[in-house]
Amino acid sequence: MSFLLSVLLAAGLLFGTPVDATATDDRGPFAITNAELVTVANGTISNGTLIIENGRITALGTDVTIPEGATVIDAEGKSVYPGMIDSGTRLGVTEVGSISLTQDFNEVGALNPQLDILTAVHPNSRLIPVNRVAGITTVITEPSGGRISGTAALINLHGYTPEQMHVGGAELMTVNYPSTGRGGWWDRRSDEEIEREAQEAIDELNLVWDRAAQYAQIDSAHTADPQAHEAPSYVPEMEAMLPVVRGGMPVMIRVNRSADIRSALEWIADRELEQVVLSGVSEGWRVADLIAEAGVPVLAGPVIATPSRSSDRYDRAYENAALMHEAGVTVALRTGEDANVRNLPFNAGFAVAYGMPYEDALRAVTLTPAEIFGVADELGSLEEGKQASLFIADGDPFEPATAVTHLFINGYQIPMESEQSRLYEEFLDRQPGATLHPQE
Amino acid sequence: MALMLLVPVAQAQDDVPRVTSVMALENVRVVASPGSVSESATVLIRDGFIEAVGTNVSVPVGADRIDGGDTLTVYAGFIDGLSHVGVREADDENGDVEDRGNPPPARAGIQPNRDVRAFLNPEDTAIRRLREQGFTAAHVMPKGRMLPGTGAVILLGGDDPDTMVLRGETAQLAQIASASGVFPSNDMAVIAQFRQTFREAERRQAVEARYDANPEGMERPSHDPVHRALFPVLSGDLPMFFHTENALDLHRVLALRNELGFPLVLTGLAQSFDALDALRDADVPLYLTLDLPDAVEVDGDEEHTPFDPDLRTRTFADVEAEEENLKARLREVQQQYERTAALLHEAGLSFAFTTKDTAPGDVLAHIRRVVAAGLPADVALAALTTRPAERLGIDRQVGTVEAGKIANLIVATGDLFDDDTDIHTVFVDGAAYDVTTAPADADPDAEINPVGTWALTVRSPEGTVDATVQLDGSPEALDGTITVEMVSSDPAPFDEVRIDGNILTFAFTAEQFGAIRGRLTLTETEAEGTLTIPGFGGVPVTGTRTAGPDQ
Amino acid sequence: MLLRFLSFSCILSLVLLLSTSLLVAQDRGDVLIQNATVHTVTNGTLENTDILVRDGRIESLGAGLSAPSGVRVIDATDLHVMPGIIDAHSHIGISNVNEATRPVTADVGVGDVLNPYDVSIYRALAGGTTTAHVMHGSANAIGGRNQTIKLRYGDLNPEHYRFDGAPRTIKFALGENPMRVHGQGQGIKPRTRMGVEFVIRDAFRQAQVYAEQKAAYANGDRPTPPPYSERLEVLSDVLSGDIVVHAHSYRADEMLMLMQVIDDFGLNDTFVLQHSIEAFKIAPEIAAQGIPVSVFMDWWGFKFEAYNAAAHNAAILIRNGITASIHSDSGDLIRHMYHQAAKSQRYGDLTDDEALSLVTINPAIQLGIDDRVGSIEEGKDADLALFSAHPLSVYAVPQMTFVDGVVRFDRATDPDDMRLQVNPEGDVAPAYAGETHSHSHDHPHDAHGHGVGCMEGVNLFEFLSTK
Structure with missing residues (x-):
């Protein structure tokens, strides 16, 4: 154990060190000029100017007056995009994959609605700058494990406290939908056993909702007339479920197999859930008609992944988002990543390569998730009045060879730097060079 | 009747x-x-x-x-070309070792010096069950791993081990079977260990021959029963019955034979429909398994549209067609196993049958499925009587x-x-x-007293793990512990354990996994079922009773 | 149970073999690819160029080539051709990965357990990959031997997958994995990076003694040969330079350690570094010793020794004159290594040819097969990948893959179910619970051991046990 401890100590020291450069408090004004403005909401403006003041986009177009004292960024030959949003990550809640004490997304217990991911978001995680410089300004960071994992939150990838990072809009209650799938090919439970276990899990989920409704009833009665009605006894799980059963807190259901998606849609209808979104959905294409009909949006991904079945055609994961989109499903994309959230644009690129229209794939990492998460008035497109979360690139941001040159998150200009870019600079042409050769 | x-x-x-x-x-x-x-x-x-x-x-x-x-x-x-009927379990291939990378030969499954005649058990119920399927003699081998020992032909009747034996020292058994938690712990290492064991046996044979000829100046070779037992194989006098479970095993055994050059007899040969060319080129005696996949009912599509290998689906609208096609493929694959015997026969490859790995009560039904699938009845009969008799050198007696x-x-x-x-x-x-009707395998009305000790083999996704279950108390009030090798040497107490008929269910808590549940179907001596591990699902478990209830 | 759990039972019906045109029995094909943009990698990019393949070899390269009668002609107008991709570090197509029971297992080899039924082989072909260096896992300081294979999916004989003439190689592993498995797991060496060095040097010394004893016997200086040791036989071959060492490594210090050991034993010419997250930190030393390095493109952070990473690793190595490649170590990444290579242009400034060389000629050099594959040149094996667009574009979709001129993947006719066997007792269409991952959090180096990768085969129970 002492080895492990020493690793952790070393790790702790490192994580505690502010190794990454942070944004200045310079909130502009900024003027990005001569740029192609890919607004997402209202088409593309060529040779446009975009003004950032006090954290907001205050003007954009071809006929824009540059405010006094603005820092001008000449974006000749470049494009401005709204910051990308990854609809499912573990950014901020994990640092080193194999060291469980750096992982904060999976708590003990099956029913944990009272846990809030924001509690555990580490604003100085080294992973954050490494990933945001790809133009990703905002992510869902989510808990996992158990049946109800806690609440997921939308965070900006800049800020010194979780509160500063948290983007308004509701948090999402994360539910792992019971699966009737085998754990793997080696799982030898009988079909009946699997079915029974899944049904028990669904029954339990129903019981949670029923009890939560009951709790809400007791609580409402007490609130209305504290003299006549006893206060509900302290049940933290049920207290946490109140905003869910009363409406206001959406539910994010993690589900992948087609049979489970089908079951989840039935459950959503049975419980009459209105604010609900599916996450993962790797076999969504198989039941895309049902998802579309139910009107439930999906957070699909990763796109760059292997198919879920060995009998599947090799590109099923690549084309899943496209096929759902084609069937009329509202699709946002997620990587499900932590260290490599930076691959979000490439996931979107693969979705395009395998059938998703480019505009829709771009929307799936910008405005569509903003709409799903109820923050479309703040994020997701280049529009006047919105948060200035955007980036400048010298080409199509989905292409690997494209360079992202400037990044703004909530109006702060973010340095295009990370631990990794600094290592690149330091070691590309290391001084001193080679030490004595072992043979010398 | x-x-x-x-x-x-x-x-x-x-x-x-x-x-x-x-x-x-x-x-x-x-x-x-x-x-x-x-x-x-x-x-x-x-x-x-x-x-x-x-x-x-x-x-x-x-x-x-x-x-x-x-x-x-x-x-x-009928004569069973290879099985373990009437053979006691030996208990020397498990347990803790000091150096798991270099375990003693027995722990590694290297026991060519064992003779099955020392392990005969006339009380084994499998003798009765196999006899009821028409088998009167069997070529039996010690139970074990890569090199379990030498075999004998026994009669499937009588109560005296010695009078059961018709012929001894028939062959060495070999199989690509790994040891539990020690080297060789997987197929790759077993193959390496075969190389090591054969090459060292060759060296020892040469050293001993040289010493016998002229001991002067030489250190006296130590007694080494393990390698010595392989000398007759090296000299080509004792055949090596190499058991295979699928086409990959078959290719691997042939590659080993080509490299090490031992007198090979191939047994098992499930999936040999995939390796007909290799089998033909190998030109060795064959013993085909009577184990067949369970005839799984594939529902739907009464007309049985044949499998279309070129089917391309695109959207949700094609999902049903895809599923029908996959069902058709599964049906065809099931038939392919039944067709294997006929296929070998048609390819001019002669074989006898083995019941190894086959549930004794299923054997006759499987023979009939094989004949229904195209193997001529006379050929089937020969493969069960005259052919094994000739090959095993007992054709003048049976x-x-x-x-x-x-x-x-x-x-x-x-x-x-x-x-x-x-x-x-x-x-x-x-x-x-x-011939009486064999008892049903699963019986909620059975009255099994599970009290005692059970040795279980847990087949985890990434390797085989041994476990020991100790059950105390009475069937009405069971209590007990489980010890999982490589996880902990301390027994974990059951959180719950009970028996209903012949179904044993239990639960225990493992630090790394949480609550693990088990469900086993028992006979008096054997157990089979699953262990359900949170986050992983159910892994298969088999086992045998090693003690109790009266011991 | 019909079959051992490790082996999926069963098989593709012969119908599939017969009716699917790409799975032809022949090993070497003839084809004329016309009007393609040809990325030769070693001689630049040729527009509107034809490639004539005869008997599995590139016979000629040029404009206006005509097809001999009976040779299939493929119109590749608007298509791009690159050399078949080579993965210098993979674990597909084998039944076992790790024999984790002792810290030195030179006696085992994954070449003994090739598994042509692995559908990952087909999926790799569908991403333009034609050759893979399939490796033993990283549980042991000295692991087993690896095997270079050609992805001849459809052929059911494992022997037919070996890349004829490819040099023998062996896996070494430094750092956390052998330390965890043996030191933490079993309380034996190595528990530290010091122990890793000792285990390796000790094994080398034992092999030297063994070789000396054998030589003494051969000279008549001793009456008997030493007790046979498969392990020391293999290690003797390592010491004599017949087997190339491929060393899994993460930290700069441990790479320097092994480079010193390798230099001490005179093996600089038969040594390749693998993974090597921190190789960029010691690029000048690696370059000075002339060691090739195969790295992840952008995986990092999955364990502590992978934390001080930069996706710019490959670019820094190339700029320091090192023969660098990018590998997959994953059943997912091996399906889009062209895209992994493309990312070297985001994390560095490599040219198109340099980026493509990371997954073609450079891994070919590392595996000692560059005289046969890794570039499009007359006389080389016709291992080719056709793309809808420039293979470094995210929008490029692989269209056809050739191995020895035989079409092993064709997107135009690619059917759903390409398994070569199905479990006769299994579900109709098994889909497993749980998420699909983009293969970095379930990377095998991750604590939970689910993935197919370096730590596969380390027993699940053992792996999670804390002792």
Whole structure:
């Protein structure tokens, strides 16, 4: 154990060190000029100017007056995009994959609605700058494990406290939908056993909702007339479920197999859930008609992944988002990543390569998730009045060879730097060079 | 069956003194050997031998008689080309070792110096169950891992291990079977260990030969029974029965043979339909498994549209077509296993059958599925009688219904390969055994007392792990512990454990996984079921009783 | 149970073999690819160029080539051709990965357990990959031997997958994995990076002694040969330079350690560094010793020794004159290594040819097969990948893949179910619970051991046990 401890100590020291450069408090004004403005909401403006003041986009177009004292960024030959949003990550809640004490997304217990991911978001995680410089300004960071994992939150990838990072809009209650799938090919439970276990899990989920409704009833009665009605006894799980059963807190259901998606849609209808979104959905294409009909949006991904079945055609994961989109499903994309959230644009690129229209794939990492998460008035497109979360690139941001040159998150200009870019600079042409050769 | 022929048969098992050693089967159809049939014949058995067979045989006064009414059919008893029937479990291939990378040979499964004759158990219920399927003799091998030991041919009757033996030192058994938690712990390492063991045996053989010729100046070679046991294999005098479970095993064994050059007999050969060319080139004796996939009912699509390998689906609208196609493929694959015997036969590859890895109660049903799938009945019969007898060097004693041979016979109500035929009586060494219905495998009304110790093998996704279950108390109030090798040497107490009929269920908590649940179907001596691990699902478990309830 | 759980039972119906045109029995094909943009990698990019393949070899390269009668002609107008991709570090197509029971297992080899039924082989072909260096896992300081294979999916004989003439190689592993498995797991060496060095040097010394004893016997200086040791036989071959060492490594210090050991034993010419997250930190030393390095493109952070990473690793190595490649170590990444290579242009400034060389000629050099594959040149094996667009574009979709001129993947006719066997007792279409991952959090180096990768085969129970 002492080895492990020493690793952790070393790790702790490192994580505690502010190794990454942070944004200045310079909130502009900024003027990005001569740029192609890919607004997402209202088409593309060529040779446009975009003004950032006090954290907001205050003007954009071809006929824009540059405010006094603005820092001008000449974006000749470049494009401005709204910051990308990854609809499912573990950014901020994990640092080193194999060291469980750096992982904060999976708590003990099956029913944990009272846990809030924001509690555990580490604003100085080294992973954050490494990933945001790809133009990703905002992510869902989510808990996992158990049946109800806690609440997921939308965070900006800049800020010194979780509160500063948290983007308004509701948090999402994360539910792992019971699966009737085998754990793997080696799982030898009988079909009946699997079915029974899944049904028990669904029954339990129903019981949670029923009890939560009951709790809400007791609580409402007490609130209305504290003299006549006893206060509900302290049940933290049920207290946490109140905003869910009363409406206001959406539910994010993690589900992948087609049979489970089908079951989840039935459950959503049975419980009459209105604010609900599916996450993962790797076999969504198989039941895309049902998802579309139910009107439930999906957070699909990763796109760059292997198919879920060995009998599947090799590109099923690549084309899943496209096929759902084609069937009329509202699709946002997620990587499900932590260290490599930076691959979000490439996931979107693969979705395009395998059938998703480019505009829709771009929307799936910008405005569509903003709409799903109820923050479309703040994020997701280049529009006047919105948060200035955007980036400048010298080409199509989905292409690997494209360079992202400037990044703004909530109006702060973010340095295009990370631990990794600094290592690149330091070691590309290391001084001193080679030490004595072992043979010398 | 509506037979007036149900005369009392002398029970081999009864305790009342017998007054004659002569038995006559009269008015029977005799299939003396594949293709050689006599109607209305008599088979006379005396002192364990077939004394006479024919249509003109006089029956001594006072003989026990069975009147076959011209429908009972007599066959030579089946011979199992390779199995573990009647063989005790040895317990020296488990347990803790000091250095798991270099375990003692026995712990690694390297025991070519063992002789199955030291492990015979006439009480093994599998003997009765296999006999009821028509088997009267079996080529048995010690149970074990990569090199379990040498085999013997035994008769499937009697209560004395020594008189059961027909022939000893028949062959070495080998299999790509890994050890538990020690080297060699997977197929890759087993293959490496075969190289190591053979090369070292070669070296020792040379060293010993040199020492025997002229010991001067040489250190005296130490006694080494393990490698020494392989000398007859190296010199080509003792065949190596190499068991394979699939086409990959088959290729791997052939590659080893080509490299090390031992006298190979291939057994098992499931999935050999994938490796016909390699089998043909190998030119070695073959023993085909009678283990078949469970005939899984694939529902839907009554018309059984054939599998379309070129099917391309695109959207949700095609999902049903995809599923029908996958079902069609599964159906075809199931049939392919049943067709394997016919395929080998059609390819000119002759084989005998082995029941190794086959549930004894399923064997006859599987033989019939194989014949229904195209293997000519005569070929099947030969593969169960004359062919194994010849290959095992016992054809002068058994394998046909002929005067002078050991009275190993099947009396059936008709054609043995017909689904409606029952086996009426089986004779082993002249003793008659009534065929009774075997007990069902799963029985909620069974009264099994699980108290005692059970050795379990857990097949995890990434390796095999041994576990020991200790059950105390009584069936009504069970208590106990489980010890999982490599996780902890301390027994973990069960959080709950109970038996319903022959179903044992239990739960325990493992630090790394949380609550693990088990469900096992038990016989008095064996266990099979699953262990359900949170986050992983159910992994298969098999096991045997090693103690109790009375011990 | 019909079959051992490790082996999926069963097989593709012969119908599939016969009716699917790409799975032809022949090993070497003939084809004329016309009007393609040809990325030769070693000689630049040729527009509107034809490639004539005869008997599995590139016979000629040029404009206006004509097809001999009976040779299939493929119109590749608007298509791009690159050399078949080579993965210098993979674990597909084998039944076992790790024999983790001792810290030195030179006696085992994954070449003994090739598994042509692995559908990952087909999926790799569908991403333009034609050759893979399939490796033993990283549980042991000295692991087993690896095997270079050509992805001849459809052929059911494992022997037919070996890349003829490819040099023998062996896996070494430094750092956390052997330390965890043996030191933490079993309380034996190595528990530290010091122990890793000792285990390796000790094994080398034992092999030297063994070789000396054998030589003494051969010279008549001793009456008997030493007790046979498969392990020391293999290690002797390592020391004599017959087997190339491929060393899994993460930290710069441990790479320097092994480079010193390798230099001490005179094996600089038969040594390749693998993974090597921190190789960029010691690029000048690696370059000085002339060691090739195969790295992840952008995986990092999955364990502590992978934390001080930069996706710019490959670019820094190339700029320091090192023969660098990018590998997959994953059943997912091996399906889009062209895209992994493309990312070297985001994390560095490599040219198109340099980026493509990371997954073609450079891994070919590392595996000692560059005379046969890794570039499009007359006389080389016709291992080719056709793309809808420039293979470094995210929008490029692989269209056809050739191995020895035989079409092993064709997107135009690619059917759903390409398994070569199905479990006769299994579900109709098994889909497993749980998420699909983009293969970095379930990377095998991750604590939970689910993935197919370096730590596969380390027993699940053992792996999670804390002792």
